[in-house]
Amino acid sequence: MAKRIHSPAMTTHARKHVLLAAAACLLPLLLQLPMSLGIGYGLGALAVAAASKRKPLPLLLRLLLGGTALLAVLAVAPGIGRDSACAVLAAMLALKPAETVSLRDGRSLVGFALFGPFATFLLDQGPVSLLLALAAVLLALLALQRLAMDEGQAMPDQGDAGQGHDAAHATNWQRQAVFNVLHLFALGLPLALAAFWLFPRLPTPLWGLPERSVAKPGLSDSMTPGGMIDMLLDDSPAARVQFFGPAPRPDQMYWRGPVLWDFDGRTWHQAMALQGFSPAPMQAGGPRWDYQIELEPSENRQLIALDVPTQLPEGARISLDYTPWAESPQYNVSRWRMQSQPVAALEADLPDPLRMRALLLPQGYNPRTVALGKQWRREAGSDSQGRSDAAIAERALAMIRREFTYTLNVPLTGRNEIDDFLFDRKAGYCEHFSSSFVVLMRAAGIPARVVTGYSGAYRNPIGNYWLVRKSDAHAWSEIWLPKRGWVRVDPTAAVAPERVHDTLADRRPGQFGNFSGLVPVFNAGDWLRRGWNDFVLGFNAQRQRDLLKPLGIDALQPRDLVALFALIAGLAVLWMSWLIARGERQRDPLLRAWHALEARYRKLGHGRAVHEPAQVWAARVAADQPAAGEHLGILARRVSNARYASADERGALTRLLRDLRRHRP
Structure with missing residues (x-):
C-alpha cells in the first residue's frame, strides 16, 4: 500500500x-x-x-x-x-x-x-x-x-526570521512576483480583446441563464398593493434617454410600460392577448419627439417609451394598447431608437369587447367603492358627448385634492383594499391612487385601465442626457371618453405633484438634504457608467456585424467573424509564445549574463548546442582550451546551483559572468 x-x-x-x-x-x-x-x-x-x-x-x-x-x-x-x-x-x-x-x-x-x-x-x-x-x-x-x-x-518564512537579509529577499520576491503577474496579464490581453470583439455574439447566454431567485425591482405585467415599494425606494438607473432635437418638459415625461386591464379584486394584470393586435388608431396632437433610450437589463420583454410611442426599431413591437415590448428577453443593456407624439385622440371608437373588458369588476369586492361610483353616475346622468363622464372624473380628482395625502408608509392591506383606501386610510402612493381611481370609474360606467411605467427624469448636464431612475416608477390611469378616446388621468398628481413630476431640486441624485456638493460627482459617475454601457455592455451582435463598416465592409457574417477571430487568435498565440521565450531570457539577469557569455564563446568557435547541458559544454571547451575550460566548468556548476537550488549568490555570480565576458577567454 x-x-x-x-x-x-x-x-x-x-x-x-x-x-x-x-x-x-x-x-x-x-x-x-x-x-x-x-x-x-x-x-x-x-x-x-x-x-x-x-x-x-x-x-x-x-x-x-x-x-x-x-x-x-x-x-x-x-x-x-x-x-x-x-x-x-x-x-x-x-x-x-x-x-x-x-x-x-x-x-x-x-x-x-x-x-x-x-x-x-x-x-x-x-x-x-x-x-x-x-x-x-x-x-x-x-x-x-x-x-x-x-x-x-x-525562501524562508520572514514571519519567523525577522532579519534584514530575509526582509530584503521578501521585498525582491514581491516586486518580481508582481512583475510576473502583470506580465501574464499583458500576454493574455490580445487574446482576450480578440475574443471580446470578434467571437460571435449570441442573443441569449450560452448556458441558459437561470432566473434570479431574488428579483430586482422592475416593471412587471401585474400590480399588487405594496408591489412597487421596492422600486420607489431604489435610486439605481432604469434607463438613460438622449433626445435628437427638442425634449419635452419633465412634467410631460410619462414613460409608458405595461397597461393593466384585468382586476381580480387585489391584483391588476396585463392583457397578454392584446400583444398580437396592431396598435389602435391614434390622432397626433403635438410635435414628434425623436430619442434613443438605453435600458438597463430587465431579463424580461418589458420596454418603456415616451407616451405614446409611434415608431419602434426592429426587435420591438407595440401592442393594441400601445404597450411597448421586445421580441426577446433583455439580459443585457439594450438601446432603442424611438419616436413618440402626444395624442389628440386615441382609439376614438372603442370596440365592444374592449369596452366590456375595461368595465369589468370582480363580484364581492369593495362594495362601498362600487356603490359610490353608481351613485355618482345617477347624479351626473349620461350624454353622448361624454361631458358627464368627464365631470365624474373631475369630481374624483377634487375629492383626492381635498382629502388625500401621499405617503409610502402604508399598512398591510385587507380583502377590500380599495374601500380601505378611499374611505378609511385616505393615504398611499401611486399604485393605490391609480387602482382606486380606475375601480371607481368602472363602477360609474366609464371604461378605465391602469398604466404603469415611469414619470419624470433628471437631466445630466455632463453628456446632455436624461436619467430615469427606478424610484421614478409610477402608475396612472386612462379613462375612455367619447370622441377623445383614451385620456391620461394621473390622480397622484392631484395630491403630490412634486413627487410625480420630479422637478424639485432636492430630488436630484447625489444631493442629501441641503448639501449639494455630491451632485457633480454623481453626474460624472453616471456619465462614466453610461460610457461603459455603450462601449462594453452595449456591444451586441448587431454592432459586432457592423464592426468593419468604416473599412467598407457592410456586415460581417458569423463565418467571417469565426475566420477573423481564428486568424487574430493565432497571431496572438504566436505573439504570446515569442514573448514567453524571449522573456525567459530577458527577465533573469543571471540567465542574460550566461547567454551573453555563450555568445562570446560562439564567436570564438566554441558555441554551445541547443541540446547540450552547460557542464557538458564546459567539458568540451576544456578539451580544446584546458585553462579556460576548467574555469568555465566551475561557473557552469555555480549557475546550475544558483538557478535550481539557492538564490544567495545570484548577484555576485551575475557580476562575475559579466566581467568574464569582457575579457578574451
Whole structure:
C-alpha cells in the first residue's frame, strides 16, 4: 500500500497571502448579494479566519456553521436561482479558511475562491465589479506564486526570521512576483480583446441563464398593493434617454410600460392577448419627439417609451394598447431608437369587447367603492358627448385634492383594499391612487385601465442626457371618453405633484438634504457608467456585424467573424509564445549574463548546442582550451546551483559572468 504524502504546513506569510486573495475574491460577490447575507458572510469570514489561525476548527463546528449559512440562504433567497447559488458559493468560500492549514489546502482555497469574481458577473457586469475581479485575480496569482516558492523552499518564512537579509529577499520576491503577474496579464490581453470583439455574439447566454431567485425591482405585467415599494425606494438607473432635437418638459415625461386591464379584486394584470393586435388608431396632437433610450437589463420583454410611442426599431413591437415590448428577453443593456407624439385622440371608437373588458369588476369586492361610483353616475346622468363622464372624473380628482395625502408608509392591506383606501386610510402612493381611481370609474360606467411605467427624469448636464431612475416608477390611469378616446388621468398628481413630476431640486441624485456638493460627482459617475454601457455592455451582435463598416465592409457574417477571430487568435498565440521565450531570457539577469557569455564563446568557435547541458559544454571547451575550460566548468556548476537550488549568490555570480565576458577567454 502506497504511503500517503502529507503536504507541508503553510508559513505565516503564505497564509496571509492566501487569505487576502480569498477575501478579494469574495468581496465583489458579497456586494451583489442581499445586504443581510453580504454583511453576515463578510463578518463570518473574518471570524472564521481569526479563529482558525493556529489550527483548523473542529469538524462538528464546521458542519454547524455550514448548516447555519445554508439556512440563511433559504431565508433570504428561497428557491433555485442565480442569487441562491451565488449565496451558497459565498457561504462556502467564507467557511473554507476553517480547514486551510497546509500548502495543498491553500492552493485549493485560492482555486476555489476564483469562482467568486466569475460568479459576480452573473449578477452584475459593471465597471466596479470588473475592477474588483481583476484585483482579486492579481492577488490570487500572487498567492499561488508564494505557495509555489514556499513548497520549493526558495525562501524562508520572514514571519519567523525577522532579519534584514530575509526582509530584503521578501521585498525582491514581491516586486518580481508582481512583475510576473502583470506580465501574464499583458500576454493574455490580445487574446482576450480578440475574443471580446470578434467571437460571435449570441442573443441569449450560452448556458441558459437561470432566473434570479431574488428579483430586482422592475416593471412587471401585474400590480399588487405594496408591489412597487421596492422600486420607489431604489435610486439605481432604469434607463438613460438622449433626445435628437427638442425634449419635452419633465412634467410631460410619462414613460409608458405595461397597461393593466384585468382586476381580480387585489391584483391588476396585463392583457397578454392584446400583444398580437396592431396598435389602435391614434390622432397626433403635438410635435414628434425623436430619442434613443438605453435600458438597463430587465431579463424580461418589458420596454418603456415616451407616451405614446409611434415608431419602434426592429426587435420591438407595440401592442393594441400601445404597450411597448421586445421580441426577446433583455439580459443585457439594450438601446432603442424611438419616436413618440402626444395624442389628440386615441382609439376614438372603442370596440365592444374592449369596452366590456375595461368595465369589468370582480363580484364581492369593495362594495362601498362600487356603490359610490353608481351613485355618482345617477347624479351626473349620461350624454353622448361624454361631458358627464368627464365631470365624474373631475369630481374624483377634487375629492383626492381635498382629502388625500401621499405617503409610502402604508399598512398591510385587507380583502377590500380599495374601500380601505378611499374611505378609511385616505393615504398611499401611486399604485393605490391609480387602482382606486380606475375601480371607481368602472363602477360609474366609464371604461378605465391602469398604466404603469415611469414619470419624470433628471437631466445630466455632463453628456446632455436624461436619467430615469427606478424610484421614478409610477402608475396612472386612462379613462375612455367619447370622441377623445383614451385620456391620461394621473390622480397622484392631484395630491403630490412634486413627487410625480420630479422637478424639485432636492430630488436630484447625489444631493442629501441641503448639501449639494455630491451632485457633480454623481453626474460624472453616471456619465462614466453610461460610457461603459455603450462601449462594453452595449456591444451586441448587431454592432459586432457592423464592426468593419468604416473599412467598407457592410456586415460581417458569423463565418467571417469565426475566420477573423481564428486568424487574430493565432497571431496572438504566436505573439504570446515569442514573448514567453524571449522573456525567459530577458527577465533573469543571471540567465542574460550566461547567454551573453555563450555568445562570446560562439564567436570564438566554441558555441554551445541547443541540446547540450552547460557542464557538458564546459567539458568540451576544456578539451580544446584546458585553462579556460576548467574555469568555465566551475561557473557552469555555480549557475546550475544558483538557478535550481539557492538564490544567495545570484548577484555576485551575475557580476562575475559579466566581467568574464569582457575579457578574451
